[in-house]
Amino acid sequence: MSDSYIKMWKGLGLDLKAHDMLLGVLGKAYQDIYLAQKDRPAGMGYFDFVMSEVHGLRIKELLDEKEAGRKVIGSYCVFVPEEIVLAANATLVGLCPGADFAMEEVEKLLPRNTCALIKSSFGFKLGKVCPYLESADMIVGENTCDGKKKAYESLNNLVGNLYVMDLPQVKSGQGRVLLKVEYDRFRAAVEELTGVSITAESLKHAIWTVNAKRSAIHRLSSLRKADPTPISGLDALLANQVFFYDNPARFTESVNKICDELENRIADKKGVSPEKTPRMLVSGCPMAVPNWKLPWIVETSGAVIVGEESCVGARGTRNLTDDSGNSMEDLMEAIVDRYFKIDCAIFTPNPERLNHIVEMYEEYRADGVIHYGLQFCQPYLMEAIPIEKALESKNIPTLRIDTDYSMEDFGQLKTRVEAFIEMLK
């Protein structure tokens, strides 16, 4: 560890001992799960570097940006529009962590029966191990599920700069009005934070930047339709995870470079696993770094993941924002249109999600669907049952898994996943 990083983390108020421990665990997991994979695309070297520097170089970049007067905004949800943040010359970073930390302290503030994602967010704050959170000039919460909505009330006592965005629960006319009002309010808050007036021009440029990032991910996703698939689900998930952290332009370039390589692989019929390896679609709750448990199990059990119907995946990235408008109002309406399409389980009803799962199952030529639910995540667990029934009625093999961030159920999950994959052969 370089001395300058230690100084940087200290300056952010991190608990150096706890943070060292976290980096140790993260490094070991990355080694065991990622670097142990065979036949990885050479382009993944970029993401290996990003991950090795996830609390180092990237944080230094953010702090350099801050030094130069740029603001950093942290978010816990794909409903926070990056376009608005970039248009104000600020940087958006994802704050959702995927590992248990300081659980004893967390359970003094949150009920034990809270999902791992929310608990983890609190744990990273209470344990003082998240340099992104500590670098943020504004932290954006949003009224999605009850768990997050109510947890932000407590988080507000732990951080000094929480901004909460309200969200609709129904895709009605009134629901869309609420989203528009809230995005306008957010734009004003971002302008106030940054001291930058967003213009139609800056917003249009920001839309291009974010669309380019999404288009690169769409290209990557599309290449996974090939059999043999040229990239593992683990590696594709990593790209989807880094989507939330990296500099947008550099991310776009790096993903496109990998895509060039994957196209050559496809031409050469080269894959990460043999042709006709059982292909899996994963659908459900988001997987934040370093929550790689389920894909690791799947891809070491004889199957390959070809798509993620998830916030960290297609649900978060699938639609572009229409860039054809030239006025602020038109572009803001386009942003509202784009985000209002997100088929999150917080909406009722949410039939688009089932349609999207079926569509992905077909397009990616999957052999089965694994529904991934975080324990106590009511919206996704509630949807899981009717979705499983609907998929099975269409003869789509489905495995429903509820889990958390612990490794306690690893053996049990592996047995279930192996049995499911065996059934598909």
Place this chain on the structure above:
Amino acid sequence: MSDSYIKMWKGLGLDLKAHDMLLGVLGKAYQDIYLAQKDRPAGMGYFDFVMSEVHGLRIKELLDEKEAGRKVIGSYCVFVPEEIVLAANATLVGLCPGADFAMEEVEKLLPRNTCALIKSSFGFKLGKVCPYLESADMIVGENTCDGKKKAYESLNNLVGNLYVMDLPQVKSGQGRVLLKVEYDRFRAAVEELTGVSITAESLKHAIWTVNAKRSAIHRLSSLRKADPTPISGLDALLANQVFFYDNPARFTESVNKICDELENRIADKKGVSPEKTPRMLVSGCPMAVPNWKLPWIVETSGAVIVGEESCVGARGTRNLTDDSGNSMEDLMEAIVDRYFKIDCAIFTPNPERLNHIVEMYEEYRADGVIHYGLQFCQPYLMEAIPIEKALESKNIPTLRIDTDYSMEDFGQLKTRVEAFIEMLK
């Protein structure tokens, strides 16, 4: 059981065997919990009768009303405005049940980690044991918590007449607009169902009727401030429960009659327990019939309950609707104003609830607060932790309980409640 009731239940499609079992359990519980109490007000005879006929005479009345062309609307929440229903010459009945039923069937449709109230609603439908549900011409769901919001999507497949009302999550200007839009939409739906055009006059009359019912409950509540308290918490809870089922005018008259009696008791210094018996405020999740477990434990452990900060209690009934307007628009605005004040944990933030608990604690001269949370009820369990801390910082003794409808934890709860009461002496 009279033959005519059996015919009536059969006509409603009830499962007679299962329903008999339910009535048997209900009757036994009522005997053990209610009729075993000492020194009850004579006026409670009315509620004993109501309860003995809760699936009999009251259902016959509803069916007679239906025969005469009146519509019956069922609801699961205090956000459904009875004023609008009555103004259309329809009857509103509560549908929340307080007992486990057909759990095996329920868990095929809902995650195991769903609160007992929601599971029970499904159990009473799947088990075919709720004559209220089967009598309803319209069943109103509402987007309160994630659990209910998402469960209604499945309930929609079980009943043919579900209407879902959207609700705000924030007490903002936009939140109030949503509530107004939704109440206007509900008014139109009720008019369409009933074929009755609601007028300013009929709405004003309905407001009077519901206000009178609430005022009677306020009077009853107020008398519980006396020491010794003239009525048990169990009996007062029963009145609050029957509030959701009974004919409004008859309910108002019966409660006021009990209040006359209680005033005499207070003058005579006569109570249901000796002066200086530890006085408890219960706060949290609603208790639907026959969910009497916690108050039964409290009142057989040496304390008396003097107030309920609950939907089935003060949270549901505390504010009157302003009846001073003369136009439809003014009266609708008054209704929105009244319901928008409800301090349900679905709102974020929800500081009014803590204020109300402290206010009730002082007004009712309570010695302690028991926070009652249903397991997996995220909004109330999330609020429970900061509320407990805030109350304790004000030196208000607080006991936090999470439970469900089963009797499995009875002994454990009793031990905890007894210890808490002992501490207050």
